[in-house]
Amino acid sequence: LKKTSRPVEAIWGSGTTESGQALTEYIFLLATIVSAFLLILNLSRTLGVGSILQKSYAEPFQALYRTGDAKGRSFEDAKGPNRHARYQACSGCFRIFFNPDVYP
């Protein structure tokens, strides 16, 4: 019987390697990872994740920087002052720094 060549060699001819397969798979895998990464980024922008994060970490810090308390509100806040060093809950009361209780 005549010796037949291997299937790969029959298609591509002799002398070819299979290294292209790994490269192709790597490109596909990379494309998938990059696409997922970009999808998450775009989705986070669409859903306003940045705003949610901003609200969760920036607002307490802004209050902390301005009034010395993460839950503090200035006298000019629309909701009125809260946990402010000069805040008086009643006439004649005073507050020593950020102690939660109002001293008579």
Add this chain to the structure above:
Amino acid sequence: MKKKAGQSTLEFILVSVLFFSFTFFHFKLSVLLAFGNYVHYATFMAARALLSGGSSEAEQMDSARTVITKMLKGQGGDRFKAIAKEDGPGIQVGSSSRLNRQERSLTWLYGVRYSFKGKLFMISPGKAGSLKDQDNQLSLVSESWLGREVSDEECTTYIQTQSAAFELDNGC
């Protein structure tokens, strides 16, 4: 594939965007916090200048404005513009909108305020513009309310309204 050197380079590029964006985020936040302390000091020093007596209220306000301008402003605007920039009204010297001279608990709202904002991310995590501008900004307000002593002008005006005789010994 004859060489695999390109693979690690490509992976490094992808990872480095995230790595450097978070590294610089921490760096930028630290610098912004340090600058925030400096701004607190600047508003306090300006409020002290406003508190001190002067010939007139306008002079006291000018003194306060001079102090805070010298500390925070340069020839081309903001002195540390790489860290933070003036925001909204910027420097405000004088009374708060809540000042009420008739109500004792609201008479202290007189001083100096400075509003500024700084960027948090130097490199956007991901592709450019993945963060909205307002989400990348931290707006902060520093204020110091020390009140103001009456000026010589106000003191003299008050004395003139009194019927009793006064001797001016610069004790206004």
